[in-house]
Amino acid sequence: MADWQPLRFMQAPGPKAGRMRFSVYRFDPEGDAGPGTQEYVLDDLTPDMMLLDALLRIKEQDETLGFRRSCGEGVCGSDAMNINGRNGLACITRLGELVEPVKLRPLPGIPVIRDLIVDMDNFYRQYREVEPWLQAREAQPEVERFQLPEERERLDGLYECILCGCCSAACPSYWWNPDRFLGPAALLQAARFIEDSRDEACDKRLDQLDDAYKLFRCHSIMNCVDVCPKGLNPTEAIERIRKRMLRNST
Amino acid sequence: MRPERRRFDALVIGAGGGGLRAALQLANAEATVAVVSKVFPTRSHTVAAQGGVNASLANVLPDNWHWHMFDTIKGSDYLGDQDAIEYMCRAAPKAVYELEHFGVPFSRLENGRIYQRAFGGQSQHFGGEQAARTCAAADRTGHAILHSLYQQNIRARTHFFDEHFALDLLRDESGRVLGALVFDIATGESVVIEAKVTLLATGGAAQVYRTNTNALINTGDGMAMALRAGVPLQDMEFVQFHPTGIAGKGMLITEGVRGEGGYLVNGEGERFMERYAPNARDLASRDVVSRAIVTEIREGRGCGPRRDHVLLKLDHLGEALINRRLPAIRETARTFVNADPVRDPIPVFPTAHYTMGGIPTNRHGQVVAPTADAPEEPVEGLYAVGECACVSVHGANRLGGNSLLDIVVFGRAAANHMIDYLAEHRYHRPLPEAAVEGPRARLDRWDEARGEASVPELRRELQRTMEEYAGVFREQESLDEGVARVRAIREQLELAAIGDHSRVFNTARVEALELVNLADVALAVVTSAAARRESRGAHSRVDHPDRDDARWLKHSLFSLAEGMDYKPVRIKPLTVDSFPPKERTY
Numbered sequence: 001m002a003d004w005q006p007l008r009f010m011q012a013p014g015p016k017a018g019r020m021r022f023s024v025y026r027f028d029p030e031g032d033a034g035p036g037t038q039e040y041v042l043d044d045l046t047p048d049m050m051l052l053d054a055l056l057r058i059k060e061q062d063e064t065l066g067f068r069r070s071c072g073e074g075v076c077g078s079d080a081m082n083i084n085g086r087n088g089l090a091c092i093t094r095l096g097e098l099v100e101p102v103k104l105r106p107l108p109g110i111p112v113i114r115d116l117i118v119d120m121d122n123f124y125r126q127y128r129e130v131e132p133w134l135q136a137r138e139a140q141p142e143v144e145r146f147q148l149p150e151e152r153e154r155l156d157g158l159y160e161c162i163l164c165g166c167c168s169a170a171c172p173s174y175w176w177n178p179d180r181f182l183g184p185a186a187l188l189q190a191a192r193f194i195e196d197s198r199d200e201a202c203d204k205r206l207d208q209l210d211d212a213y214k215l216f217r218c219h220s221i222m223n224c225v226d227v228c229p230k231g232l233n234p235t236e237a238i239e240r241i242r243k244r245m246l247r248n249s250t
Numbered sequence: 251m252r253p254e255r256r257r258f259d260a261l262v263i264g265a266g267g268g269g270l271r272a273a274l275q276l277a278n279a280e281a282t283v284a285v286v287s288k289v290f291p292t293r294s295h296t297v298a299a300q301g302g303v304n305a306s307l308a309n310v311l312p313d314n315w316h317w318h319m320f321d322t323i324k325g326s327d328y329l330g331d332q333d334a335i336e337y338m339c340r341a342a343p344k345a346v347y348e349l350e351h352f353g354v355p356f357s358r359l360e361n362g363r364i365y366q367r368a369f370g371g372q373s374q375h376f377g378g379e380q381a382a383r384t385c386a387a388a389d390r391t392g393h394a395i396l397h398s399l400y401q402q403n404i405r406a407r408t409h410f411f412d413e414h415f416a417l418d419l420l421r422d423e424s425g426r427v428l429g430a431l432v433f434d435i436a437t438g439e440s441v442v443i444e445a446k447v448t449l450l451a452t453g454g455a456a457q458v459y460r461t462n463t464n465a466l467i468n469t470g471d472g473m474a475m476a477l478r479a480g481v482p483l484q485d486m487e488f489v490q491f492h493p494t495g496i497a498g499k500g501m502l503i504t505e506g507v508r509g510e511g512g513y514l515v516n517g518e519g520e521r522f523m524e525r526y527a528p529n530a531r532d533l534a535s536r537d538v539v540s541r542a543i544v545t546e547i548r549e550g551r552g553c554g555p556r557r558d559h560v561l562l563k564l565d566h567l568g569e570a571l572i573n574r575r576l577p578a579i580r581e582t583a584r585t586f587v588n589a590d591p592v593r594d595p596i597p598v599f600p601t602a603h604y605t606m607g608g609i610p611t612n613r614h615g616q617v618v619a620p621t622a623d624a625p626e627e628p629v630e631g632l633y634a635v636g637e638c639a640c641v642s643v644h645g646a647n648r649l650g651g652n653s654l655l656d657i658v659v660f661g662r663a664a665a666n667h668m669i670d671y672l673a674e675h676r677y678h679r680p681l682p683e684a685a686v687e688g689p690r691a692r693l694d695r696w697d698e699a700r701g702e703a704s705v706p707e708l709r710r711e712l713q714r715t716m717e718e719y720a721g722v723f724r725e726q727e728s729l730d731e732g733v734a735r736v737r738a739i740r741e742q743l744e745l746a747a748i749g750d751h752s753r754v755f756n757t758a759r760v761e762a763l764e765l766v767n768l769a770d771v772a773l774a775v776v777t778s779a780a781a782r783r784e785s786r787g788a789h790s791r792v793d794h795p796d797r798d799d800a801r802w803l804k805h806s807l808f809s810l811a812e813g814m815d816y817k818p819v820r821i822k823p824l825t826v827d828s829f830p831p832k833e834r835t836y
Contacts, residue, residue: 029754048588060706063749063758068289071465073501073582075393076293092585113436114755120290133401134353144307144350146362152355159355159397160390163292198353231581 019043021101022058024065027112035112038065039101047096052079055090055104066115074229077164080107081116087166087227107169109178122178123165126186130208132193135201151197158192158237160230161185167224167234173217181217182209184224184234191237194244206245215241253431253440253686258284258409259672261429261445263416263472265291267299267392267654268636269451270399271661272615272668277406279669284443286411286432288467288760291400295453295465296657299392300578301369301506302384303349303654305342309363310382315339317374318383320829322652325371325535326645327787327797328831329485329805331820334613334641338652338659345658346385354398356387357575367575368509371535371649371836380533384651389504389578395654414441415760416471418689419448419479419632420681427479427631428681431689435760438753440693442686446675447631447668450476450609450617451661454637456489458772459602459721460713463495463502467764472638474767476609477774481619481629482809484640485607486771487779487789490648491722493539495601497559501586502603503579503596505650508532510575512564514543515595516551522560527836534836537647537788540600544722547599554597561595568592600722605771606648606788607778608640610807615639615664620807625817631675633668635660642805645819646787692766696759701745705762708746712739712765712772720776725793729780736776740769774808781814782806799831 020042027035040058052069059065067090068078074092082105083093095102110118136145168174168183182190190209193199209215215238224234260276262269265287276283287294306313318339323330350356350364357365364385372381387394403410413435420429420442429444455470456462473483493514494503508514513532516522526542527534534542543560546552553561564572569592572580576591583591610618610626615633618626635641636657643656719732743766750758784798785791807815821828 028752030752059757063705064752066755066757070289070293070467071295071298073298074585075298075390075578076289076295076465078289078293094585117755124290128404131405133405134351134398136351140351142347144347144356144364147358148362149358149360152358155355159387159394162297162393163290193353196353196355 018045020045020054020095022054023101023103024058024116025105026115029114045095047094049095050091051083051093051095051098051102052091054095066117068117075162077162080164080166082106082108087170089164089166089229092229107165109169109175110165120165123168123183123185126182127163127189129182130186130190131205132189134193134196134199136198137200145198147197154195155192157232158188158195161188161232162230164229166227166229170223170227172221172223173219177213177217180213182214184218184238187215187218187241188232188234188237191241194241203248206241206248209241210245253442255442255444256284257444257678258282259446260284260668261286261443261448262451263430263449264294264451264453264636264638265410266294266451266453266636266657267296267395267399268657268661269449270396270403271658272449272451272635272665273408274399274402274406275662275665276668277403277408281669281672282409284409284411284445285403286414286416286430286443288413288415288435290412291410292397294396295468296392296396298465298502299654300389300502300504301509302367302386302391302651303346303395303658304369304383304649304651305346305385305655306339306383307343307346307364307366307385309359310366312374313381313383315342316826317376317381318342320376321371321373322643322649323829324377324834325647325649327647327834328799328803329642329645329786329819331642332823332828333820335643336823336826337613337663338643338655341659342655345655345662349395349398349658352398352402354387354394356385356394367506368533369650370505370508370530370533370539372533380530384506384509386506388574389506389576392654415763416475417693417763419475420685420689421479422679422682422685425630426679427629428679428685431686433693436755438756440690442681444678444681446678447633447671449615449664449668450632450634450638451636452638454605455768455771456602456605458713458716458768458775460717461495461498461500462602463492463500464603469764469768470605470638470771471764471767472634473608473774474770476617476634477770477810480809480811481609481617482807482815483607483774484610484805484807485642485646485778486605486774486808487782487806488606488646488787489602489775490536490604490606490788491540491600492603493536493543493600494562494598495603496586497597497599499586500601501582503562503582503598505536507562507564507576507579510564510571511567512562515561515563516546517553517557518551522546522551530836535647536650538836540722541790543600559597559599562598563595564591565593565595604648604653605637606640606644606646608638609634611635611639611641613641613663614667615660616667620815620817633664635664646789696748696762697751699747701747703742703746705746705748705758705765708739708743709765709768712736712769715739716772716776720779723790723792724779725791726780729776732776733780736769736773740773743769770810777814778806778808803831
């Protein structure tokens, strides 16, 4: 086949490529030096590239830089970090939106394991604490349980959470009481099941949350809403739980 | 230092939908289960599946499992095994109802039942009118399923080894699989996990291509572990290129967009799919649509200043429908191409997406390999499910919506068979010390500096090589060149070094181990593709443009030691008549 040539998509010439500076938090738990920051400079970046693209290029230059990443499209929740003072996902943060030097720090208020990698154990423990699984005692039908579209709509804005941790790590109440306040992410999960018409453990769930710390440390500061990369609203979800508690108690 | 030893009844490697569905079944049967995952479970790539899961619930249009079976066999270009396909399509409704009972927040119809949408390659009455068989949770079905399965596993108290990387299977002298050597990424410490039975559920390997829809973690680890254990990989030449990845970037745009009424246009504004698939048009099988797009572009009818992509139009669907049924697509398009699909079309290009081939299994999930006596002898103690496996329900081309189905149906089936296996094998077999040495050396090797070759450079070269020499359209000369290049990359990898020898969260070492796996899988893909001299499903040879059932209606088997071998397709279903191969048009 003389006319046969491999074909590949070539990116159309985009906005002008340029140089950017990054200031990245470094911590090597095995080394003697304490935490610090390291400067990196990258060339040929375009404003429509994502921060994760830049981090992957830094990683090619410096294999010792540690960060988590996987899907690259904002659905797995691996690459949450503090970007110029604000929590977000590197893979859906456009370079063009960032002022320089781009300051990259681990999620605040959570123990650091290494560089941009934090220890999420407490966060996951709190997720498990709200018993995030559907609880139904009635015998299961041989087909699906019915749920009306308007009942299903009550889960919109709740079920989409990707457990990235941006919200809890942005919450001053969580910073103060990470062991006792469940934090916005776990409470959003609690709301996801409390609001589900198929769940039969609503009262038990409300009782478990009726505690001075677990839920009521939320002071509606709304940092969680501000940073959620999926556009979810944990503050409103917590408010919904409170209202139900109130209704139950009267 | 000797690694820590842990003992479980069952070991599941991989925490995507297949692994978690199996783990749940095992845990519910009171087996002790360890799930090893190199990422926290909800970050597994099942989370990114969008459009939905197929089952003939007939909630929207008339349907039954037999039509689903026909569509799947035709979609597979007759390379799928008809016993496994019958099993899967019959089990589908029950599998989906189970997911609903687990808590999956499916979208709903006015009558409260699960919403179903049209998807590619679906028909009523064995090739008639379009069917609506894909059960969806908006366009986040994979997320909804993965999170629900993880939640159920928390309830069932499954034991998770999060952020642990599996190095290799452990086998005794007879070849029986006795567990795996893994290491804790956070500490660098190795752990021997002994198990009476082991399941590989490590997902796909589209990271062998430069532009792909896959997560960075999709590096074919389980496939490569099987190869190293002497198990061949089946039908690896069949790699699905999804018609609608975002051009140049690769993010997936679900087929559900076309299922909801979106369509493709070329640079002349023409709905070109009408010429390639007069009946199904934009909902033809993925291989057909991907070839059509590449052909349009080759013939100069692409879009944009370089005429190098086509456009996916959905603005006519209206903002309300897009927000209700395709919200994540709207988000993705806004983020990655700065286009709002409510007004603007999305530039798309066929993008490496799914590995139809994999570790050969039977419909119970048992890994099977040829022996001197039989083409399909079970490997004792080893199972595989999902994208890393090849059962084979997808044959030469997978239908959209059948991969989420594959993982839940066969995750469950494999676990049930494993439970029976555990009843017959009540005790752990002794693990010879020597079994751990090889895998241990594969890890320690990266502590030595052997040479100059760098892992990131070799990875880039491998991905470019595969894209250039084993893409949508293939040809002998370039495939042969591809084989030579991949072999050369594997040799250089032997001498590669990494610039980080720390213990704690050493991601450079993880990436090096992943590249070794990717390179083995790439060799399987390109070697199998060079050997198959016909066009079938996703494998399109410009020098052999027709399907050749007389010579090639057979499964490929690639092994590291012996190269290519073949075995027959299982044409006979379980209870119904076989669907003999016929011409495939849409």
